[in-house]
Amino acid sequence: MGNSQSKVELYAAIRRDHRMGMSLRALQRTHNVTWRTVRRALDGQWPEPRKKQRRKESRLDPYKPLIDGMLRADLDAPPKQRHTAQRIYDRLVEGHEADDISYSMVRVYVKDCRKEIRRQAGVGPDAMFVPQTHLPGAEAEVDFGDVHVMLAGKMTKVYLFSMRLSYSGKAVHRVFASCGQEAFFEGHVHAFRVLGGIPRGRIRYDNLRAAVERVLGLSRARVENDRWTAFRSHWGVDAFYCRPGIEGAHEKGGVEGQIGYYRRNHFVPVPEVASLTELNAMVDQWDLDDEGRRLRSRTRTIGEYFAQEQPLLRPLPREVFETGRWFTPRVNRFAQVTVRCNSYSVPVRFIGRQLRVLLHANDLVVYDGRTVVAHHERLSGRGESRLVLDHYLEALLRKPGAFPGATALEQAKAAGKFTPVHEAWWAAARAAHGEAAGTRALIEVLLLGRHMEHEHVVAGLAAAHRAGALTADAVALEARKAAEGETFTEPVKPAPGRAIQPQGETGGTVTFMSDWKLSHLPPDNRPLPSVAHYDQLLKRHGRTAGEKEGS
Incomplete structure (x- = not known):
């Protein structure tokens, strides 16, 4: 054409x-x-249409009547006992010596022919869709879609929550580590806050386990999860559950297509991020950018339609609904709590105690009363552990021999918290003070991280290592100098007997904490002390002695 x-x-x-x-x-x-x-x-002649090329004969042509017969016989066969393309190919090879055809030829033909035979028999009618009209602010659709991202250097499967307004096509997305109930709830809360309201009509859903416990036959009736019932009652959500299977997907085709568009246009190529927080910041920007595009033959953009629809949404409730789930595990002897088959560390002082844990979709918070004692990124697998080295430092001070093989140390290295600078300083400290004392000195340095920035401690370690200062107070001083941005053109001289010989090629001069404090005292302008007044006593004492000698 x-x-x-x-x-x-x-x-x-x-x-x-x-x-x-x-x-x-x-x-x-x-x-x-x-x-x-x-x-x-x-001459007034017009070009003639191109002639259709004659279809080339295929090696499968002699066997097509046999394949058609098998597919027609399947019309009366039980659903689970019908021919597959592989079974048809095997029968042709075994019973009809069709060695000159391939499985791919059979599979392509069966895929098209099966639909045509079922349509001719009236069993599988052509798909029929009825156009729908959506009123502004009335309806929305919700669904999850899985995507892959390069998360902290590892290819990870995550879940994309999507809520799409049916009238304007405005969609809000959020990425979670799982598609459980916590993610389901948090996705709703985020979407309602971004949209600035709640649809006044119904929202269409799949039969997700986060919302539906049981589907009652072929009807629309569902047995809902109790927490979901409380959640949608709080937010005023009118839920409409689609039919199970592919038929139900057509009932919310808008969000199904939206997830596909979003995956192809924003997750290709695969994003590389350090955390889900960074990825969700990118997702928020993508949502804003998508407001500038037009859907199909519409004359205005998504953002323009949404501006018309947003004032018609129902306002948000003032009360807060806690989307997380509470647990009360007991801390085991490894200073860990177990939640959803995964372990998370807490400070060792809580061993044997029962703490409260609030589990969200992407993170986990541990409370002692109302005080937060630990905050972790949620694990999505089973049987995994997430340990923080800082939680074990008090115990490692008493048991320095357990430090080199600690699991928390390996995770700190993998996360980049225990750097090669730490390794170099630790090796030098062990060489100078011995295994136990050198390791204790390193642990004292790690304790500085509780009230100093990690970057400043690393800078202090590097400066102390260059100068051969292998004590925690020297690292603390250099870290404080890095934090304050101080530079010393004339280093303070160390006290007698405390001079440090530089090591390495670069060398350096380190001031000890006591010397640094003395150097920062204000100038003393007071006059020097005098003993002149005491000379009178000496003279008087001398005259008295002379008088005694004369007598």
């Missing part, structure tokens, strides 16, 4: 140029055609 249309335009251009006085040879050169084409155009 495209080639035929281009020839029609070519003939029209030739005739137009000829009417303008262009010669036949000039027409050939201008349009890069032969004289026969020019002659046909000027």
Whole structure:
């Protein structure tokens, strides 16, 4: 069709140029055609449509009647005992010696032929869709879709929550580590806050386990989860549950297509992020950018339609609904609590105690009363552990021999918290003070991280290592200097007997804490002390002695 249309335009251009006085040879050169084409155009003839090429014969042609017969026999067979493409291929090879065909040839033919045979028999009618009209602010659709991202250097499967307004097409997305009930609730709360309201009509859902416990037959009735019932009652959500299977997907085709569009346009190529927080910040920006596009043949953008729809949404409730789930585990002897088959560390002082844990979709918070004692990123697998080295430092001070093989140390290295600078300083400290004392010195340095920034402690370690200062107070001083941005052109001289010999190529000078404090005292302008007043006593004492000698 495209080639035929281009020839029609070519003939029209030739005739137009000829009417303008262009010669036949000039027409050939201008349009890069032969004289026969020019002659046909000027004679009033139009290009003939291209003839359809004759279909080439296939090696499968002799076996197609046999395949059709097997598929027609399947019309009366039980659903789970019908021919697959593989079974048809095997029967042709075994029973009809069809060694000259391949499985792929059979599979392609069966895929198209099965639909046609079922349609002719009236079993599988063609899909029929009824156009729908959506009122502003009335309806929305919700669904989850799985995507893959490069999370902290590892290919990870995450879940994309999507809520789409049916009228404007405005969609809000959120990425979670799982598609459980916590993610389901938090996705709703985030979407309602971004949209600035709640649809006044119904919201369409799949039969997700986060909301539905049981589907009652072929009807629309569902047994809902109690927490979901409380949640949607709080937010005023009118839920409409689609039919199970592919038929139900057509009932919320807007959000199904939206997730596909979002995955193809924003997750290709695969994003590389350090955390889900960073990824969700990108998702929020993508949602804003998508407001500028137009859907199908609409004359206005999504953002313009949403501006018309947003004032018609129901306002948000003032009360807060806690989307997380509470647990009360007991801390085991490894200073860990177990939640949803995964372990998380807490400070060792809580061993044996029962704490409260609030589990969210992407994180987990541990409370002692109302005080937060630990905060972890949620694990999505089973049987995994997330340990923080800082939680074990008090115990490691008493047991420095357990430090080198600690699981928390390995996780700190993997997360980049225990850097090569730590390793170098630790090795030097062990060489200078011995295994136990050198490890204790490192643990004292790690304790500085509770009231100093990690970057400043690392800078202090590097400066102390260059100067060969292998004590925690020297690292603390250098870290404080890094935090305050201080530079010393004339280093303070150390006290007698405390001079440090530089090590390494770069060398350096380190001031001890006591010397640094003395150097920062204000100048003393008071006069020097005098003992002149005591000379009177000496003179008086001398005269008394002389008098005694004279007598």
